[in-house]
Amino acid sequence: MDLGFSPEEEEFRAEVRSYLQQNIRACIREAVLEEQPLPREWNVEAQQILNRAGYAVPHWPVEWGGRDWSAVKRAILTEEIDSMGVPRPLPFNVALIGPVIAAFGSEEQKRRFLPAIANLDMWFCQGFSEPDAGSDLASLKTSAVREGDGYRVNGQKTWTTYAQHADWIFCLVRTSREERKQQGISMMVMPMNSPGITVRPIRSIDGIHHINEVFLDDVHVPAEHLIGEEGRGWDYAKYLLGQERTSMGNVGFSRRRLARIRARASQTQSRGCRIDEPAFRRRLTWAEIELQALSITQMRVIDEGSAGDTGSAGPDPKTSILKMKGAEMLQRASELLLDTMGPEAMCNGASLEGGDPLTEEGSERSAIVSAYFGSRKYSIFGGSNEIQRNILAKAVLGLGKRT
Amino acid sequence: MNFGLSEEQQMLSDSVDRMMAGHAQAAAADPISHWQDYCDLGLPALSLPEAHGGYGGAEEVMIAFTAYGRYLAEAPLLQPLLSGRVLSEAGGERAHDLLARIISGQDRVALCLWEPNSGWHWDAPQTKADPMAQGWRLRGQKTAVLDADASVWLLCPARMADGIGLFLVPPHSDGVKIKTMRTPDGRRVANFAFDGAYLPADAAIGDPTKNGALLARAIDEGIAAVCAEMVGAMDRLLEITVEYMETRKQFGVSIGSFQALQHRAADMLIEIEQAKSMTFHAVAAQRKDAANRSCNVAAAKALVNRAARFVGQQAIQLHGGMGMTEEYPAGRYFQRLTVLEMMFGNTDHHLSQVEKAGGVTG
Numbered sequence: 001m002d003l004g005f006s007p008e009e010e011e012f013r014a015e016v017r018s019y020l021q022q023n024i025r026a027c028i029r030e031a032v033l034e035e036q037p038l039p040r041e042w043n044v045e046a047q048q049i050l051n052r053a054g055y056a057v058p059h060w061p062v063e064w065g066g067r068d069w070s071a072v073k074r075a076i077l078t079e080e081i082d083s084m085g086v087p088r089p090l091p092f093n094v095a096l097i098g099p100v101i102a103a104f105g106s107e108e109q110k111r112r113f114l115p116a117i118a119n120l121d122m123w124f125c126q127g128f129s130e131p132d133a134g135s136d137l138a139s140l141k142t143s144a145v146r147e148g149d150g151y152r153v154n155g156q157k158t159w160t161t162y163a164q165h166a167d168w169i170f171c172l173v174r175t176s177r178e179e180r181k182q183q184g185i186s187m188m189v190m191p192m193n194s195p196g197i198t199v200r201p202i203r204s205i206d207g208i209h210h211i212n213e214v215f216l217d218d219v220h221v222p223a224e225h226l227i228g229e230e231g232r233g234w235d236y237a238k239y240l241l242g243q244e245r246t247s248m249g250n251v252g253f254s255r256r257r258l259a260r261i262r263a264r265a266s267q268t269q270s271r272g273c274r275i276d277e278p279a280f281r282r283r284l285t286w287a288e289i290e291l292q293a294l295s296i297t298q299m300r301v302i303d304e305g306s307a308g309d310t311g312s313a314g315p316d317p318k319t320s321i322l323k324m325k326g327a328e329m330l331q332r333a334s335e336l337l338l339d340t341m342g343p344e345a346m347c348n349g350a351s352l353e354g355g356d357p358l359t360e361e362g363s364e365r366s367a368i369v370s371a372y373f374g375s376r377k378y379s380i381f382g383g384s385n386e387i388q389r390n391i392l393a394k395a396v397l398g399l400g401k402r403t
Numbered sequence: 404m405n406f407g408l409s410e411e412q413q414m415l416s417d418s419v420d421r422m423m424a425g426h427a428q429a430a431a432a433d434p435i436s437h438w439q440d441y442c443d444l445g446l447p448a449l450s451l452p453e454a455h456g457g458y459g460g461a462e463e464v465m466i467a468f469t470a471y472g473r474y475l476a477e478a479p480l481l482q483p484l485l486s487g488r489v490l491s492e493a494g495g496e497r498a499h500d501l502l503a504r505i506i507s508g509q510d511r512v513a514l515c516l517w518e519p520n521s522g523w524h525w526d527a528p529q530t531k532a533d534p535m536a537q538g539w540r541l542r543g544q545k546t547a548v549l550d551a552d553a554s555v556w557l558l559c560p561a562r563m564a565d566g567i568g569l570f571l572v573p574p575h576s577d578g579v580k581i582k583t584m585r586t587p588d589g590r591r592v593a594n595f596a597f598d599g600a601y602l603p604a605d606a607a608i609g610d611p612t613k614n615g616a617l618l619a620r621a622i623d624e625g626i627a628a629v630c631a632e633m634v635g636a637m638d639r640l641l642e643i644t645v646e647y648m649e650t651r652k653q654f655g656v657s658i659g660s661f662q663a664l665q666h667r668a669a670d671m672l673i674e675i676e677q678a679k680s681m682t683f684h685a686v687a688a689q690r691k692d693a694a695n696r697s698c699n700v701a702a703a704k705a706l707v708n709r710a711a712r713f714v715g716q717q718a719i720q721l722h723g724g725m726g727m728t729e730e731y732p733a734g735r736y737f738q739r740l741t742v743l744e745m746m747f748g749n750t751d752h753h754l755s756q757v758e759k760a761g762g763v764t765g
């Protein structure tokens with residue numbers, strides 16, 4: 001046991017930091033730090049710069065651009081990306097569909113998709129959730145019926161993040177009705193411009209357009225767009241959720257928010273600064289301490305996971321700790337940030353004459369209030385806090401297993 | 404103490420409820436178009452002396468604002484409550500003329516309490532009124548003026564040698580710059596810059612040595628009203644959430660059958676009941692002397708704020724993705740509650756007001 005970072009790890013951190021500082025444009029980092037919504041091109045630009053240095057997909061197999069770095073090094077990388085305000089490599093690409101194609105896709109699919117996914121030449125969105133299949137994802141209804149050289153797909157996906165930016169969507173669809181609802185599910189990819197795909201924007205409570213409904217009406221999907229084997233979609237989905245854990249706790253992101261809070265709260269106002277208020281300062285200090293704990297918990301869980309690869313058995317149940325605590329920290333930081341504001345928080349940045357927030361994006365709301373509203377999503381998506389608690393109670397503590 | 408509504412109070416409650424429910428059904432592009440209905444019910448004068456058409460006290464104000472919160476009403480009710488008190492007590496012909504026009508719905512007025520970078524402290528304005536031969540020149544900035552636009556009168560506190568001056572600024576005055584925005588819950592809010600705006604001598608109302616105390620009283624009434632609005636909104640939000648829990652099915656059962664979620668809803672109920680009690684306390688405190696009143700009202704706002712944050716966040720959580728959309732009502736209640744949390748001061752602000760007063764006294 002050696003509980004400090006090794007000199008090599010520290011050196012790696014410095015190397016990453018200086019590369020990011022030198023190569024990612026300041027305007028992009030400032031926008032991320034201020035939590036302004038980014039134009040699509042900035043995400044692409046940043047990911048391509050990361051990819052050049054091997055920073056976009058280090059956890060992938062080496063032949064497809066992976067780096068074979070230790071979990072600790074990867075966690076350091078993620079933390080640096082987050083705390084420096086560099087847009088993260090698109091998770092749908094690098095953490096979700098990429099690893100699945102690398103593990104289960106055909107050679108042809110790997111060649112066609114993986115380099116484009118790593119370089120964000122293809123932007124993927126995730127079509128899992130449906131109106132009636134949220135926490136209970138396995139009850140999804142979108143159907144794919146065999147037809148000639150492919151499938152005919154009908155159904156509806158919802159809450160699809162960045163469908164408006166995406167070139168492709170990866171979907172879970174039902175290819176047959178089986179006794180267990182987890183069976184008969186398949187995974188397939190489709191270009192977003194396929195005839196029959198319609199996207200309807202959903203404006204969320206933070207005033208920004210991130211999520212969408214995606215309607216699939218008689219979409220023709222050629223057989224070569226089926227990923228892996230028909231009927232094994234649920235296994236792939238579990239595999240995918242067990243992938244990259246280094247970003248699960250959002251440590252760098254919370255650290256960035258907390259630093260911003262300290263800075264904002266220390267600004268002098270005509271009647272003293274917020275940091276002088278004991279109640280506020282205490283809450284901030286607690287958040288900083290807990291985040292420190294989380295950063296180590298995260299390293300521990302990642303380290304345990306990498307010792308014995310959990311493979312398609314799905315995620316290590318302890319990652320639920322990271323997901324929950326990470327969500328809580330982001331939410332607490334967003335509250336503290338809100339609490340640095342005076343009455344000005346009641347005014348949106350843009351004047352009334354401004355355009356539709358769906359096109360104007362974040363200018364409609366002051367970014368801090370918007371981040372407070374928007375941060376509620378962290379305990380909902382990707383397995384809600386309640387679902388994570390269920391996992392911890394059952395899978396880790398063994399509660400409620402009837403004999 | 405008597406928690407039941409009198410016959411008159413029940414009538415008020417019913418008619419306010421009916422009106423606001425109707426407005427909520429027929430959403431208007433501009434909520435100001437509903438304002439005349441409020442005036443017809445006498446709401447802007449509600450707690451003023453009878454001579455001005457008043458017919459109630461803080462209890463009646465609470466009744467009206469509870470309904471206002473329940474229906475997420477948007478007609479500008481808070482501002483006339485604040486200004487009405489100030490105008491009626493400050494006295495003078497000009498103030499009373501304006502008050503009459505406000506009560507009848509001909510004119511609107513907005514009290515400009517806060518200034519940039521001063522938090523919620525309103526009692527030491529930096530805005531200045533320089534005396535001139537025939538009047539005054541106003542210089543300074545005001546922020547976050549709810550329900551204000553270029554067509555309203557402004558009631559503007561300013562620093563004077565002997566206290567706080569109160570100035571009436573007519574709509575569309577020269578030397579007044581305005582920027583209208585939306586609050587995060589979609590209502591109208593404005594910032595003002597006074598760049599040497601000229602005001603006639605009789606624009607100054609009240610007595611600078613007493614205006615501070617008068618404003619404090621109006622604000623405390625406003626805080627009690629906002630607490631009531633928050634309770635009304637929380638009550639409805641919990642109803643919406645429980646309805647959703649009963650109808651939303653996952654894993655073949657309604658999510659309301661999960662005990663973890665039942666407990667959460669029960670916790671929300673407890674917080675709301677506590678908030679309601681503290682709102683009653685704030686209403687009762689209006690009859691106390693100034694120091695006692697302000698401390699108890701601040702205590703109420705601190706608790707109601709905390710409840711609102713919990714109830715709002717949990718309502719979103721229990722709705723899952725549906726809670727995150729602006730198209731569904733839960734999110735709009737959460738937005739409204741968040742804005743109201745900030746109205747007159749957030750939780751930390753009110754806690755320190757209570758602490759400065761030496762803690763909660765009975």
Ligand SMILES: Cc1cc2nc3c(=O)[nH]c(=O)nc-3n(C[C@H](O)[C@H](O)[C@H](O)COP(=O)(O)OP(=O)(O)OC[C@H]3O[C@@H](n4cnc5c(N)ncnc54)[C@H](O)[C@@H]3O)c2cc1C
Pocket residue numbers: 125126127128129131133134135136158159160161162211377380381382383384385386387390651653654658661663664720721722723724725727
């Ligand atoms: C901002 C945002 C972005 C998203 N992006 C995507 C995306 O890109 N692609 C995609 O496929 N999906 C996406 N989602 C969907 C997300 O994964 C779902 O919202 C999530 O799975 C919850 O499902 P639901 O919204 O249907 O809520 P429900 O499952 O209806 O849950 C409602 C409430 O019930 C609770 N609950 C449910 N089951 C249980 C249980 N067994 N025990 C206790 N409590 C329970 C939940 O925790 C929640 O509080 C996104 C969601 C959000 C909010």
